[in-house]
Amino acid sequence: MAIQGFLVVSLLFSCLAATSYGVTFSSLQESLVVTASPKHGQVLRAGEDNIVVTWSFNKSLAAGTDSSYKTVKFKLCYAPVSQQDRAWRKTEDHLNKDKTCQHNIVTKPYSSSNNTFTWTAERDVPTATYFIRAYAYNSADHEVAYGQTTDAHKTTNLFNVQAISGRHVSLDIASICFSAFAVVSLFGFFFLEKRKAKKSQAK
Amino acid sequence: MWPSRLHKKLYVTPQSTISPFKLIAQAAECGQADCTRSQSVLRIWKSLKLANIQRLSNMEVSYGAPPESVQKKFALPVDSEHKATEFRLFSVAAPHMRAFHLSWVSFFACFVSTFAAPPLLPIIRDDLDLTATDIGNAGIAAVSGAAFARVAMGTACDLFGPRLASSALTLITAPAVYCTAIANSPASFILVRFFTGFSLATFVSTQFWMSSLFSSKVVGTANGVAGGWGNLGGGATQLIMPLVFDLIHNIGATKFTAWRIAFFIPALFQTLSAYGIFFLGQDLPDGNYSQLHKSGDKHKDNFSQVFYHAITNYRGWILALTYGYCFGVELTIDNIIAQYFYDRFNVNLHTAGIIAASFGLANLFSRPAGGILSDIMAKRYGMRGRLWTLWIVQTLGGIFCIFLGKVGSLGVSIAVMIIFSVFVQAACGLTFGIVPFVSRRSLGIVSGMTGGGGNVGAVLTQVIFFRGSRYSTETGITLMGIMIICCSLVIMSIYFPQWGGMFCGPSSKVTTEEDYYMSEWNSAEKERGIHMASMKFSENSRSERGRRVESAPTPINGTPSTYV
Numbered sequence: 001m002a003i004q005g006f007l008v009v010s011l012l013f014s015c016l017a018a019t020s021y022g023v024t025f026s027s028l029q030e031s032l033v034v035t036a037s038p039k040h041g042q043v044l045r046a047g048e049d050n051i052v053v054t055w056s057f058n059k060s061l062a063a064g065t066d067s068s069y070k071t072v073k074f075k076l077c078y079a080p081v082s083q084q085d086r087a088w089r090k091t092e093d094h095l096n097k098d099k100t101c102q103h104n105i106v107t108k109p110y111s112s113s114n115n116t117f118t119w120t121a122e123r124d125v126p127t128a129t130y131f132i133r134a135y136a137y138n139s140a141d142h143e144v145a146y147g148q149t150t151d152a153h154k155t156t157n158l159f160n161v162q163a164i165s166g167r168h169v170s171l172d173i174a175s176i177c178f179s180a181f182a183v184v185s186l187f188g189f190f191f192l193e194k195r196k197a198k199k200s201q202a203k
Numbered sequence: 204m205w206p207s208r209l210h211k212k213l214y215v216t217p218q219s220t221i222s223p224f225k226l227i228a229q230a231a232e233c234g235q236a237d238c239t240r241s242q243s244v245l246r247i248w249k250s251l252k253l254a255n256i257q258r259l260s261n262m263e264v265s266y267g268a269p270p271e272s273v274q275k276k277f278a279l280p281v282d283s284e285h286k287a288t289e290f291r292l293f294s295v296a297a298p299h300m301r302a303f304h305l306s307w308v309s310f311f312a313c314f315v316s317t318f319a320a321p322p323l324l325p326i327i328r329d330d331l332d333l334t335a336t337d338i339g340n341a342g343i344a345a346v347s348g349a350a351f352a353r354v355a356m357g358t359a360c361d362l363f364g365p366r367l368a369s370s371a372l373t374l375i376t377a378p379a380v381y382c383t384a385i386a387n388s389p390a391s392f393i394l395v396r397f398f399t400g401f402s403l404a405t406f407v408s409t410q411f412w413m414s415s416l417f418s419s420k421v422v423g424t425a426n427g428v429a430g431g432w433g434n435l436g437g438g439a440t441q442l443i444m445p446l447v448f449d450l451i452h453n454i455g456a457t458k459f460t461a462w463r464i465a466f467f468i469p470a471l472f473q474t475l476s477a478y479g480i481f482f483l484g485q486d487l488p489d490g491n492y493s494q495l496h497k498s499g500d501k502h503k504d505n506f507s508q509v510f511y512h513a514i515t516n517y518r519g520w521i522l523a524l525t526y527g528y529c530f531g532v533e534l535t536i537d538n539i540i541a542q543y544f545y546d547r548f549n550v551n552l553h554t555a556g557i558i559a560a561s562f563g564l565a566n567l568f569s570r571p572a573g574g575i576l577s578d579i580m581a582k583r584y585g586m587r588g589r590l591w592t593l594w595i596v597q598t599l600g601g602i603f604c605i606f607l608g609k610v611g612s613l614g615v616s617i618a619v620m621i622i623f624s625v626f627v628q629a630a631c632g633l634t635f636g637i638v639p640f641v642s643r644r645s646l647g648i649v650s651g652m653t654g655g656g657g658n659v660g661a662v663l664t665q666v667i668f669f670r671g672s673r674y675s676t677e678t679g680i681t682l683m684g685i686m687i688i689c690c691s692l693v694i695m696s697i698y699f700p701q702w703g704g705m706f707c708g709p710s711s712k713v714t715t716e717e718d719y720y721m722s723e724w725n726s727a728e729k730e731r732g733i734h735m736a737s738m739k740f741s742e743n744s745r746s747e748r749g750r751r752v753e754s755a756p757t758p759i760n761g762t763p764s765t766y767v
Contacts, residue, residue: 085334085672088325088546124458126329165387166330166459174467175385179378182474186374189481193367197493 032147038159075101285488309476313402314436339670344397350658352404357651364492369408380470427574438563513645527660529630573632585749600626604684
């Protein structure tokens with residue numbers, strides 16, 4: 001017991017979490033301009049409505065800034081109101097710990113202008129308030145830049161997605177039927193029990 | 204009149220429990236108040252001699268034992284009350300082993316249903332738009348219902364028998380599990396978890412049923428294995444539900460539909476187990492309560508007396524508190540651990556489920572081991588050994604809980620969690636090594652109180668540490684460990700006058716087990732002779748003195764004082 005305890009303690013000290021090498025969000029440059037079709041406060045239905053995203057390189061920055069960009073990944077990210085009291089959506093500066101953007105939209109090869117695509121909100125997107133963010137990756141697959149549809153405080157151009165409930169009429173009916181059956185058989189039990197007792201008394 | 208009525212119930216067998224010669228000697232020795240039973244046996248002996256039954260001089264006489272032809276109908280060896288004296292795990296013989304298997308399977312099913320939601324929470328929280336507060340409240344709701352229900356279940360078992368009580372409860376909570384599939388908001392989610400949680404009261408019916416069917420030599424093992432294997436459900440569900448969900452999702456349902464369909468599995472399992480108990484189970488070796496009540500073979504005790512003696516015994520309250528910090532902690536971990544691993548270490552749902560399952564699966568051996576360890580310590584050191592072992596094991600559980608919250612890497616975290624689970628579950632088994640000795644008359648209610656205390660501990664712990672976003676989950680776990688250590692200190696205040704406590708030996712006034720257990724009966728009740736089961740029990744409990752059994756003082760005459 002004591003040896004096991006000592007082993008555990010020594011393993012503990014040697015393995016205390018050290019933050020591995022990772023890119024931080026604050027080190028990224030906002031060099032992409034991203035706009036999306038939903039207006040602020042618009043409600044989209046998951047699985048049905050489309051989003052049109054237009055993106056390009058920010059021309060006001062120096063010309064060679066985007067030389068390392070190889071691919072761009074688009075993600076659906078939670079707005080602060082949907083992160084409240086939900087630690088599993090928390091924003092962290094270290095990107096490999098950051099949980100703000102959990103839904104991938106699409107990955108595109110980088111090109112500096114005239115890019116659009118249309119995306120249908122998938123059926124497993126939960127009900128929440130979102131914005132769209134794009135990360136630019138270099139050839140080593142590390143994030144080097146980003147762009148987003150909202151401002152730095154994440155207050156503008158936020159849209160809502162209404163998820164599917166997952167309920168179906170057949171499920172509802174099955175639940176109610178089985179429940180009713182359980183309650184009815186309970187009364188059946190009591191009735192049977194009374195009958196058995198009467199029979200043994202009559203004997 | 205009196206001898207002939209008893210004559211009808213008296214059977215002659217080669218086996219016996221009390222030699223009539225011993226009783227006659229006692230009858231001669233002791234004073235008026237305590238000898239009702241001995242006197243009546245003396246009269247029977249005289250009447251039988253008068254009836255010229257010669258063979259009685261070679262055989263011995265016992266109460267209620269059946270003739271040889273009746274005894275042969277049990278597959279297991281039984282004692283005079285028809286309770287099995289052996290525990291054969293791989294037999295399904297009626298009524299003893301069959302009842303054992305039915306009761307642990309249905310308790311297992313109830314655990315699976317109650318903790319079916321936690322492993323799927325990463326999906327459910329997105330579907331129903333739950334906040335951390337909602338999830339915390341649902342976890343609290345799941346364990347709070349049974350806190351009261353467990354006490355009520357003890358009474359229900361007394362009145363209706365464990366078979367009807369547990370099958371009724373299991374069946375009435377099944378609709379809550381079916382309706383989890385149609386929950387559509389945080390409020391409805393909390394409600395279904397609340398009603399599903401009532402099914403955890405089947406713990407009391409399991410322990411009660413085992414105590415009715417197994418003799419004191421094996422009741423500890425039967426209770427420990429039934430309790431432990433039922434608790435296994437809390438671990439198994441963390442494996443079963445993600446698997447079922449994956450299967451349904453791969454067949455083609457979307458995530459938000461797949462989790463709903465998955466809930467039908469535990470619901471059906473629970474319904475079927477209730478049917479099994481009703482049709483295949485039997486309350487007592489001789490029949491079911493309803494039949495025995497009508498035929499007058501079973502005596503009903505006075506509920507208010509039983510209740511009074513349960514709540515005025517401080518030891519029951521202390522054990523209820525400490526059980527809250529071993530079993531309550533187990534329930535809390537069942538609720539939070541899958542989400543903890545999913546969120547902190549970024550494993551997928553399936554993996555988080557497997558890790559979480561290994562916590563509950565340790566119940567396969569650790570809770571029975573706790574019960575067995577309690578019995579081993581009692582053989583050498585008596586009740587004091589049981590108390591010390593409980594305190595040490597539970598405190599070690601608290602220490603490993605503190606580590607669990609501090610560890611930051613996945614592998615070490617899993618290892619610490621498993622060690623922690625073994626200690627915490629063994630402490631549960633050790634607690635129920637002590638509970639049967641707290642009270643004999645009110646055993647049902649004391650067991651229910653202790654069991655209910657476990658749930659109260661789970662509620663308290665989740666309210667303080669795991670609700671909302673005040674503490675991160677890892678901080679909550681560490682603080683819970685500190686609370687375990689502090690609350691386990693009260694074990695030091697348990698004191699049995701006849702055996703002692705952790706720091707004190709037995710009372711300097713000569714006190715016996717009979718004094719302690721007989722103080723639960725008043726003289727009017729003793730006149731009617733209904734205290735005899737307690738008398739028998741106090742004789743058997745002399746083994747709690749440890750190695751000092753040989754020097755045991757015999758009961759002396761005079762009115763025993765009441766020990767509270």
